[in-house]
Amino acid sequence: MLPFEKTEYQHREKRIKKSMEAQGIEVLFVTDPANMNYITGYDALSYYVPQGVIVSSYLKEPICIIRQQDVYCALHTTWMSKESIIPYPDKYLWEPKVLHVMDFVGDVLREKGLHNKRIGVELDSYYFNAHWYHRLEKSLPDAELVDATSLVNWIRGQKSTKELEYMQIAARIVEKAMYNAIENIDVGVRECRVAAGIYSDLLNGTGVYGGEYPSLSPIMPAGERTAGAHFSWTTEGKYQKDQLVYMELSGSYKRYHAPLTRTVFIGKPPEKVRETAKIVIEGLNVTLSTIKPGVTCEEVEQAWQTTINQYGLEKESRMGYTVGLSYPPVWTENTAYFKPGEKTVLKPNMTFHIMPGMWLDGYGVAITETIRVTENGCETITKFPRELFIK
Known part of the structure; x- marks a missing residue:
């Protein structure tokens, strides 16, 4: 059963073609698995080999190019006709410098009469590398290859009712995982045991809805490692008294994510940790009150920055990004960010992960939310106490 009605996929395709036309792109070749999913519904653990979707006004419907052994996956998860699923044999994987999927x-494209068109490709993506580009360029000497990175990503920005429903389910899943993880953290408990519990909760889901693997492993450093933004657990580590821990997790449902971060202190927290958490929460609350349609992303970041600057703090990195449908290695949509100079104007049903983390000398504090821009402001999709948790 498809996660969305066929009409929703067709509406997405129509919007993508409109954007293509505006950019003078006649054919679009998409390799980002999230974009492939968005256009066709395709969902399988096959993104470690070349694959892609072709979109063009010259075609009746998108074409999905996948490995021969993944044909059933495509037939089972996409909305198009069987004729639009075109598999390649494994010989294209054996010696990629001799014969390549591109x-x-x-x-x-030559068979479809599209070999001499202006073709957009996702040049700056995790799933399209330099070798692929050169092979495609060699294979299509009469085509003009142009950069179409994030063309589909931007279309994904404003979520449909069903997409928002899936993100709400992902939020309920991550809330359960976060609650249990905080309960399980204690002196002497192995970090990997808490991590295992998190994975169990993320996959078991809510009881009504099961979960999926998230696009990013749980981030959950302890002690001085909290000064680093992207550490996970240590294999032999045990939680200690007077230790700081923060956890950034996300539930995933139908590949839709809702990240959430909270910080925990085991014992009596030092004043600097209490004060940093207080500033982060204040900054987050001011940010939430600033978000509404018509406001630019840089104005949102400025509200956060102005608040923490009053306390002598400054955050150099972005403090939020669009989020929703994704596959590894990240859950960001790679479009709008809350950062200086970002002129993107907020619109209803855009969704963001607000990431007001502070990584300082020897420690870090992060308390984050996934939010939806509403008609008049914003609402948090994640619902969890916004505080420094003390064990």
């Missing part, structure tokens, strides 16, 4: 893609 050669196959070129042949498909």
Whole structure:
């Protein structure tokens, strides 16, 4: 069963084609698995090999190019006809410097009469590398290849009712995982045991809805490692008295994410930790009150920065990004960010992970929310006490 009605996929395709036309792109070749999913519904653990989706006004419907052994996956998860699922044999994977999947893609485009068009490709993505580009360029000497990075990502920005429903379910899943993780953290408990519990909760889901693997491993450093923004657990580590821990997690449902971060102190927290948490929460609350349609992303960041600057703190990194549908290695949509100079104007049903973390000398504090821009302001999709948790 498809996660969305066929009409919703067709509406997405129509919007993508409109954006293509505005940019003078006649054919779009998408390789980001999240974008492939958004256009066709395709969902399988096959993104470690070349694959992609072709969109064009010259085609009746999108074409999904996948590995031969993944044909059933495509037939089972996409909305198009069987004729639009075009598999390549494994020989295209064996000696990629001799015969490559991009050669196959070129042949498909040639067969469809699209070999001499202006073709957009996702040049700056995790799933399209330099070798792929050169092989595609060699395979299509009469085509003009242009950069179409994030063309589909931007279309994904404003969520449909069903997409928001899936993000709400992901939020309920991560709230359960966060609650249990905080309960399980204690002196002498192995970090990997808490991590295992988190994975169990993220996959078991709510009881009504099961969960999926998230696009990013739980971030959950302890002690001085909290000064680093992207540490996970240590394999032999045990939680200690007077130790700081923060956890950034996300539930995933139908590949839709809702990240959440909270900070925990085991014992009596030092004044600097209490004060930093207080400032982060204040900054987050001011940020939430600033968000509404018509406001730019840089104005949101400025509200946060102005608040923490009053206390002598400054955050150099972005403090929020669009979030929703994703596959590894990240859950960001790679479009709008809450950062200086970001002129993107907020619109209803855009969704963001607000990330007001502070990584300081020897410690870090992060308390974050996933939010939706509403008609008049914003609401948090994640619902969890916003405080420094003390064990």
